[in-house]
Amino acid sequence: MKILILPGDGIGPEIVGQAVRILERFKTEGVPIELEHGLLGGAAYDAHGHPYPEVTRQQAHAADAIVLGCVGGPRYDTLPRALRPEQGLLAIRKDLSLFANLRPALLYPELAAASSLKPEIVAGLDVLIIRELTGDIYFGQPRGRRQNAAGEDEGFDTMHYARSEIERIAHIGFKSAMRRGRRLCSVDKANVLDTSILWREVVTEVGRLYPEVALSHMYVDNAAMQLVRAPKQFDVVVTGNLFGDILSDEASMLAGSIGMLPSASLDARNKGLYEPIHGSAPDIAGQDAANPIATILSLAMMMRYSFDRDDLARRIEAAVRHALARGIRTRDIALPGEGVVGTQAMGDALLSALSA
Numbered sequence: 510m511k512i513l514i515l516p517g518d519g520i521g522p523e524i525v526g527q528a529v530r531i532l533e534r535f536k537t538e539g540v541p542i543e544l545e546h547g548l549l550g551g552a553a554y555d556a557h558g559h560p561y562p563e564v565t566r567q568q569a570h571a572a573d574a575i576v577l578g579c580v581g582g583p584r585y586d587t588l589p590r591a592l593r594p595e596q597g598l599l600a601i602r603k604d605l606s607l608f609a610n611l612r613p614a615l616l617y618p619e620l621a622a623a624s625s626l627k628p629e630i631v632a633g634l635d636v637l638i639i640r641e642l643t644g645d646i647y648f649g650q651p652r653g654r655r656q657n658a659a660g661e662d663e664g665f666d667t668m669h670y671a672r673s674e675i676e677r678i679a680h681i682g683f684k685s686a687m688r689r690g691r692r693l694c695s696v697d698k699a700n701v702l703d704t705s706i707l708w709r710e711v712v713t714e715v716g717r718l719y720p721e722v723a724l725s726h727m728y729v730d731n732a733a734m735q736l737v738r739a740p741k742q743f744d745v746v747v748t749g750n751l752f753g754d755i756l757s758d759e760a761s762m763l764a765g766s767i768g769m770l771p772s773a774s775l776d777a778r779n780k781g782l783y784e785p786i787h788g789s790a791p792d793i794a795g796q797d798a799a800n801p802i803a804t805i806l807s808l809a810m811m812m813r814y815s816f817d818r819d820d821l822a823r824r825i826e827a828a829v830r831h832a833l834a835r836g837i838r839t840r841d842i843a844l845p846g847e848g849v850v851g852t853q854a855m856g857d858a859l860l861s862a863l864s865a
């Protein structure tokens with residue numbers, strides 16, 4: 510297991526530090542893990558003048574899987590767009606063809622009260638959001654700034670999806686649904702966008718190959734509402750890059766905290782980049798206050814999807830449940846009045862739960 514570690518910016522080094530402790534533990538148990546460290550985002554810009562420098566590109570291509578913290582920070586906000594940390598993230602996703610982004614939102618029963626929704630609405634929540642990650646308006650050309658006919662400044666972007674891009678993500682959606690509750694909801698905006706009309710047609714066609722899966726379609730505005738009205742109606746959701754970005758942040762709140770949600774970004778051969786869905790939280794960086802659980806649950810996804818080691822994935826997930834059951838809470842998942850621990854102490858608790 511050649512694993513590239515990219516801590517990134519902000520709280521990234523702290524949360525990834527805890528994930529590395531878990532990997533080191535597995536290594537001492539004989540799991541064939543080889544770790545390499547690299548730079549992405551603002552940290553890479555500082556060292557090499559680019560958020561996805563050539564050295565990182567080579568490391569990324571050589572690795573079997575990548576663990577990423579998060580990128581971005583106010584220090585970089587004034588850089589030209591091409592040099593901003595987020596561009597490093599988008600570039601590595603595109604460069605490695607990581608088109609399938611899996612974002613599970615699972616509510617641990619202990620955290621039901623930490624959700625911003627009533628416990629009876631979220632108890633038992635287990636949704637998998639599958640977001641297409643290398644197409645859509647995120648990468649569409651042309652884009653830029655121009656003057657319109659009236660001589661006014663105008664910004665513009667292009668949304669498009671090719672049939673093959675929709676087909677491959679639809680297959681991931683149906684296959685994932687087959688392994689779970691066999692319900693797939695495809696989210697689009699087919700009442701307005703041509704891109705979405707094609708999306709809906711192609712997903713429906715692919716669905717004929719998966720007769721056991723109940724396919725439904727939903728407009729994205731309704732999906733945003735349904736996620737907070739009755740989130741348990743969803744099993745697997747498949748959607749495009751932009752809608753998936755928004756809906757997955759929304760879904761994270763159902764699970765108590767954005768600090769709990771892991772993600773996997775996979776290519777066609779299950780090489781993956783694993784990262785928490787949250788950002789770099791510059792306001793709490795360096796304070797030992799961040800929740801490392803999303804990153805550590807991302808390791809579980811890595812063991813499962815890239816290395817076929819469900820046993821290790823389950824041990825990580827069990828350790829998280831164990832620590833939560835013992836009442837160990839970082840600030841983001843604590844209720845008012847509950848005691849809180851820091852990043853490092855949460856890592857300690859997870860490591861000791863791992864051997865328990």
Ligand code: IPM
Pocket residue numbers: 595598599754786
């Ligand atoms: C995410 C993030 C990124 C995205 C940003 C940082 C570019 O919000 O992974 O969801 O929009 O994809």
Ligand code: MG
Pocket residue numbers: 754755758
């Ligand atoms: Mg996002």
